[in-house]
Amino acid sequence: MHRRKLLQWGLGALGTSVLPFAAARADDDIIGAILEGKVPTAPVVPAPPVGLRPTPVETFASKPLVEPRWVKLRNIHTDEKLEAVYWENGAYVPDAVTALNHVLRDYRNDEVHPINPGLYDILGKIAEKTQTKAHFQVISGYRSPATNKLLTERSGEVAKHSLHMEGKAMDIFLEDVALEEIRAEALGLELGGVGYYPKSKFVHVDVGPVRKWSGT
Template sequence: MQGCPCCDGFGRRNLLRGALGLGLACTGIAPAPAQVLGGGPRSLAIQRIQTGESFEGAYWRDGRYDREALQQLDWVFRDPSLEEVTPMDPRLFDLLAAVARQMDATEGYQVVSGYRAPETNAARARESRRVSRASLHMSGMAADVRLVGRESMGMARLAAEMQMGGVGLYRRDGFVHLDCGPSRRW
């Protein structure tokens, strides 16, 4: 497979792998967000590195997503180079919250990259072979993050074990790619 496996076109093998992962999740083998997060409020603490903007609070209450909180998160996760906002997939926030909870994190996430407009993603792909031209960042389904006070290797290992999406460890850059696509790792 060429490029970064985090977001490349999924192809038949990855589609089957994702379907198998979904089937396993339905059987209880892989934890669903509700299993990890419980029925109470779901919260996040996020700071965007490039802008210094942050969000801290609940984005899920009383059995549903809080629309205002999701809009605030969408703004923090926007493409800051173009000031372009897209609705982020709430499953990404569930994944982030689940990882933080499993790691007993008391500090929040630093967001290196959230949503990427197609133009921004294309420019990054021209600069680095590690950036996929079909990135899930462009769909609002991926984020590159650091969890303050936690090692990236431990976070990536835990997230991969949870099988709730894609996990990429970028040890040299000190961040982990998390997405709510099919379960896979690199």
């Protein structure tokens, strides 16, 4: 291709009209160098000194998307159900936590106590791993000291200083997931204690030290 035709093709591709004579002459020199196999190199621009480099522009795509955390549970003694977003925008949702405290109260005397939100994180992870569609059935959430004393007198398997009295434990099961699977997933999390009660048909989870045991 003739040098002048190559220049005209390049100008047309860029949508440029007529250039001043000096600019056209410069383009002729560049194109000539290309045709002769001499590719001009770009001038080297020194990098800014360390500490003066421009800060990268933070884009939306660079930020991890944090999904809200849900929990679905039912108190089997009162038949109260609650499905709530308990964690959103990097914090626990006060209204949801308050409502959950009420559902998980000691049903024998209606005493309400703050439940450790870490338990909802445990339930949420179990729900995610088991792909359950059901509510967690809660046999025991908070226990008042009076209730715990009553239960210890009835059964040797109830701890006198149970974490239920501190709102740090739940006894649960799921209607669409085998008890053994719930136990296995809870153990895999290593977020607290896990008790397995196959005859009583529930799994105990708590936010205390990591440990495991079996009961009846």
